[in-house]
Amino acid sequence: MRRNRIFASIVTASALLLAGCGTADSAVTTAPSGGLTPIKLQLQWFFQAQFAGYIAAVDQGFYRAQGLDVELLEGGVDIVPQTVLAQGKADYAVAWVPKALASREQGAGITDVGQIFARSGTYQVAWKDSGITSAADLKGKKVGNWGFGNEFELFAGMTKAGIDPGKDVTLVQQQFDMQALLKKEIDAAQAMSYNEYAQLLEAKNPATGQLYTADDFAIIDWKTEGSSMLQDAVWANTEKLSDPNYQAQTVRFLTATIQGWAFCRDNAEKCRDMVVAKGSKLGTSHQLWQMTETNKLIWPSTGGIGVIDETAWKQTVDLSMTTRNQTGDTVLTKAPEGLAYTNDYINQALDAAKAAGVDVTGASFQPAPVTLTEGGA
Numbered sequence: 001m002r003r004n005r006i007f008a009s010i011v012t013a014s015a016l017l018l019a020g021c022g023t024a025d026s027a028v029t030t031a032p033s034g035g036l037t038p039i040k041l042q043l044q045w046f047f048q049a050q051f052a053g054y055i056a057a058v059d060q061g062f063y064r065a066q067g068l069d070v071e072l073l074e075g076g077v078d079i080v081p082q083t084v085l086a087q088g089k090a091d092y093a094v095a096w097v098p099k100a101l102a103s104r105e106q107g108a109g110i111t112d113v114g115q116i117f118a119r120s121g122t123y124q125v126a127w128k129d130s131g132i133t134s135a136a137d138l139k140g141k142k143v144g145n146w147g148f149g150n151e152f153e154l155f156a157g158m159t160k161a162g163i164d165p166g167k168d169v170t171l172v173q174q175q176f177d178m179q180a181l182l183k184k185e186i187d188a189a190q191a192m193s194y195n196e197y198a199q200l201l202e203a204k205n206p207a208t209g210q211l212y213t214a215d216d217f218a219i220i221d222w223k224t225e226g227s228s229m230l231q232d233a234v235w236a237n238t239e240k241l242s243d244p245n246y247q248a249q250t251v252r253f254l255t256a257t258i259q260g261w262a263f264c265r266d267n268a269e270k271c272r273d274m275v276v277a278k279g280s281k282l283g284t285s286h287q288l289w290q291m292t293e294t295n296k297l298i299w300p301s302t303g304g305i306g307v308i309d310e311t312a313w314k315q316t317v318d319l320s321m322t323t324r325n326q327t328g329d330t331v332l333t334k335a336p337e338g339l340a341y342t343n344d345y346i347n348q349a350l351d352a353a354k355a356a357g358v359d360v361t362g363a364s365f366q367p368a369p370v371t372l373t374e375g376g377a
Contacts, residue, residue, distance in 0.1 A: 001259055003086045011360045012232060024321075030067065033156060036064060036067055036068060036069035037069065037249060038068075038069045038071070039063070039069065039070045039071065039091045039092070039249075039253060040070075040071050040073055040075045040089070040091050040092075041054060041065075041070055041071070041072050041073065041078075041091065041092050041093070041094070042075070042076055042079070042081040042084045042085060042089075042090035042092070042094065042095045043072060043073060043075045043081065043093075043094050044075045044081050044086075044092040044093075044094045044096070044232065045074075045075040045076070046074055046075060046076065046280070046281070047072075047074055047269065047275060047278040047279055047280050048195070048275060048280050048282055048287065049092065049194070049272060049275045049280075049287050049288075049290035049291040049294055050165050050194060050232070051263050051275075051292055052197070052260075052261075052264045052265075052271040052272075052274065052275050052291055052294065053094075053116070053257060053260040053261030053271075054070075054072055054094075054257060054260060054265050055072065055259030055260075055271070055274050055275060055278055056260040056263045056267075056270075056271050056274055057070070057071055057256045057257055057259060057263075057275050058072060058187045058260075060259075060260065060263060061254070062256035062259040062260050062263075062377070063256045065256065066251060066252035066253070066255055067100060067248070068252060068253060070253075070256075074114075078094075080099075080103070080236070081093035081095040082095045082099065082100040082103045082104075082110050082235055082350065083103060083106055084272050085108075085235055085236075085237060086103065086107075086108035086109055086110055086112055086161050086237070087373045088237070091236075091237070091249075091253075092113075092234055092235065092236055092250075092253060093110070093234075093235045094116075094232055094234060094235070095233065095235055096149065096150075096229070096230070096231045096232065096233070097112065097115075097151050097230035097231065097233055097313075097316050098149065098229050098230075098316055098319075098320045098331050098335075099149040099152075099184050099231060099319070100112070100233070100235055101316075101331070101332055101336050101340065102149070102320070102331050102332060104266060104336055104338075104340060105332055105333065105334070105336070109237060109238040110235045110237065110238055110289035111235065111236050111237075111238045111241060111339045111340065111341060111342060112234070112235055112308060112340065112341035112342075113233075113234055113235065113236045113241075113250055113254065113341070113342060113346060114233060114235045114254050114257065114306035114308065114345070114346045114349075115217070115230060115233045115262065115306055115308040115309070115313075115341075116232050116233060116234060116257070116298060116306055117222060117230070117232040117294075117297045117298060117303065117310065118297065118298060118301055118305075118312070119228070119231070119296070119297045120153060120222055120223055120228035120229060120230070120231055120297075121192050121193040121194055121231065121293065121294075121297050122128055122150075122153050122154075122190070122191075122192060122193075122222050122228070122231075122323060123188070123190070123191045123192070123193055123195060123197055123219050123220060123221055123222075124138070124143070124157075124188045124191070124216050124219075124220040124222075125135075125153060125179075125181065125188065125189050125191045125196075125200065125219055125220070126181075126187055126188040126189075126192060126217065126218045126220070127184070127217060127218070128216055128217055128218050130187055130188075130218065132187060132218055132220070133218050133220070134187055134220060134225065135157035135158050135160065135161040135162070135163065135220060135225050135227070136161040136163070138158060138161075138163060138168075138169055138188060138220075139161075139163050139169065139188075140166045140168065140169070141169055141170070141187035141188060142169075142170045142172050142185070142186040142187045142188075143169045143170065143171055143172065143186065143187065143188050144172045144173075144177060144180055144181065144186040144188065144189040144190055144267060145171065145173075145174055145190045146171060146173075146174055146190055149275070149331075150190065150318070151190065151230055151325075152189060152229060152320070152323060152331055153222040153227050153319075154222075155323050155324070156222070156227035156229070156319045156323040157220070157222055157225045157227040159170075159227075159322070159323045159324055160226060161225075162223065164321040165324070165326045166325075166326035166327060166328065168211050171326060172185075172186050174186070174189060174190055176196075177196065177199060178191065178196050178199045178200050178203070179198070180204055182200070182230055188220070189208055191318045192219075192289040193296075194289070194292075194293035194297075195229065195290055197264060197295075198218075198286055198289045198290065198293055198372060199286075199376070199377065200212055200216075200217060200372060201213065201214065201372050202285075202286065202372050202373065202375055202376045203374075204374055209321060211273070211372070211374060227319060227323075228314065228315075229315070229316040229319055229320070230308075230316045231297070231313055232297075233308075234253075234257065234306070235252065235304065236250055236345075238294065238338065238339055241339070241342075245343065249347045251345050251348045251349050251352070252349075254306060254345055254346055254348075254349035255352045255353055257304055257349075258304075258349055258350065258353045258358060258360055259353060259358055260284075261298060262305070262353075262358050262360065262362070263361060264291060264294075265295050265298070265299050265362055266363060267286065267294065268288060268291045268292055268368065271291055272287045272288045272291050272344075272361055275287050277377055281374035282351070282376055283373070283375060283377040284376075284377065285370065285371065285372050285376050285377060286372065286376025286377075287376075288370050289370045289372055289376075292367045292368065293366065295367060296367055298362070299361075299362035299365035300361055300362045300363050300365050301360070301361050301362055302363075303360060303361075304341075304346075304347075304350040304360045304361055305350075305360055305361075305362070306346040306349070306350070307346055307347070307350070308341050308342075308346075309345055311340060317332070317335060317336060319331075320332040321333070321334070321335065321341035328345065354356040
């Protein structure tokens, strides 16, 4: 099958956009004797609250308590996390599932060992007065998307609505901001619930002098459209998973990661401050919004944070094999082979975290409202 440059680019270009816990800040276990094991975790994008749980696990000493000295590798335009992992330049990586599965089909030996985001955070946003409220309404419109594998849910939604993205819409390469929509150069823009959507609400309406509100926009949520796919997951090196030492290390890494995300669920403002201190270029109100919205993608987690839901996995795979882009290519040409995912290590990590008193489901999670300021400052 032909491989369109957008779908294939995830292997060779950037992978861009990319539970009350009484003992969340206590060590789950003590570090084993013999010093700390150095670990490199490749993130999907620049430091921001999307990765706050990993930042907190470093900052609060959760990884060190597991005997791990974790270095967080910042992502960027030319960095594909799953490729960095497959090439042995990192021990673990954070990547969206369909992008990583496409890389696996091209030969990357990687396995999803922890599905941190249980829900998709991708929107397509239009002006409220545009009449665009569903994927079907995109026909004949100028539709923005980032490419690089971030557009799969958009194409899946259009495919489901009977729209041919190669004929029925005008696809526009969108920058990683919302300026094209704000300037009305496109009819609908791609946005993450935790990032670009907030940029709209941080912008001033020149007609009123006030910030835009949610009432000014219409959202197409791919979860509602039935075309959402799994996103941020922790990926491990498949070949190394045959090594008992790497298996044990993976359990310890996931245990501390669970603790980091539980900490950020219960301490959103503290984690906001950690992210800002890490050097994020985004402002404090924007980062608090992002922290809150990211938490919504994780909590509550009925089966426990990180457990891969088979139904959601199957939907992601099925859509990846049936969704077609503008040249008729699909994300995957066949179902994933080999050890594409496993719950073995996350379940062990959940047991360890629960034994230490960590709330791993967040059943009582209630996000606090966030007031955005101009520019997200």
